[in-house]
Amino acid sequence: MSSIPTQAPYYYVPEPSRHPVMACLGLLSFGFGMSQWVNGHQWGAYLTGFGILWLLFVLYQWFGDAIAESEGGLNSVNVDISYRWSMSWFIFSEIMFFAAFFSALFYARNIAMPWLGDIDSRLIWPNFSAVWPNAGPGGLVDKFETMGPWPIPTINTAILLTSGLTVTWAHHALRENHRKQAIQGLALTVGLGFLFVCLQVFEYVHAYSELNLKLSSGIYGSTFFMLTGFHGFHVTLGAIMLSVVLRRMIKGHFTADNHFGFEGAAWYWHFVDVVWLGLYLLVYWM
Numbered sequence: 001m002s003s004i005p006t007q008a009p010y011y012y013v014p015e016p017s018r019h020p021v022m023a024c025l026g027l028l029s030f031g032f033g034m035s036q037w038v039n040g041h042q043w044g045a046y047l048t049g050f051g052i053l054w055l056l057f058v059l060y061q062w063f064g065d066a067i068a069e070s071e072g073g074l075n076s077v078n079v080d081i082s083y084r085w086s087m088s089w090f091i092f093s094e095i096m097f098f099a100a101f102f103s104a105l106f107y108a109r110n111i112a113m114p115w116l117g118d119i120d121s122r123l124i125w126p127n128f129s130a131v132w133p134n135a136g137p138g139g140l141v142d143k144f145e146t147m148g149p150w151p152i153p154t155i156n157t158a159i160l161l162t163s164g165l166t167v168t169w170a171h172h173a174l175r176e177n178h179r180k181q182a183i184q185g186l187a188l189t190v191g192l193g194f195l196f197v198c199l200q201v202f203e204y205v206h207a208y209s210e211l212n213l214k215l216s217s218g219i220y221g222s223t224f225f226m227l228t229g230f231h232g233f234h235v236t237l238g239a240i241m242l243s244v245v246l247r248r249m250i251k252g253h254f255t256a257d258n259h260f261g262f263e264g265a266a267w268y269w270h271f272v273d274v275v276w277l278g279l280y281l282l283v284y285w286m
Helices: 019-037 043-071 077-116 152-175 179-209 218-250 260-285
Strands: none
Touching: 019 043, 043 218, 077 218, 077 260, 152 179, 152 218, 152 260, 179 218, 179 260, 218 260
């Protein structure tokens, strides 16, 4: 995904790979472990941790094979084009992924909530007020406080917007063949990405311990953690991708003309920036 040699095959087709199946095992362990963890089974935490470590191990090998193919002179112009289309469709699938979650939030706030507060429902729940955020009409959810935009979400917004600027700076520097500036900009981006994740972890600890806001806190809690949690997961993956790109850039794998390995990761990073802006407005302010 870096240089495109003139002697590369017309279209390189790699051998059958074990990596997709191994990655699926890690994701399955992660998802099943999380489902058990949030339902009070402590062993689910260990399975979740195993799934994360296993997935990182698989990605390390997978990235290594892809880099070896690139540096081995196997990627032609046609492969470069297929990389661009593949990354574009992948980001589109991620857009649809978050669109489903935003749609769930819209349905809960703008359709289900007014319906629960109409005159027929008042016969069942006379004291229910259909105002968002809400714990639901049944009185089954423990009292909790909502998460406001100050200060951590606003700080995180500034961090992600700044990281978008630094990755753009790194891209322009690379295109101008200023490797040192490109490395500096990308290193700042990686640092800001992991700082965002650390602050979100602190926000979650605050939500659980001080606000009593949990995944089980009605529709508000489930949509809040569903949206912010999956976004945080994507930021973590994006920061890992950029870390790999940073290492490759330091080793001199990219040129001013051919550096799609960097571009693909930058596209993904801009995507998580845009999604966060939607989250910040719809989840924390509205």
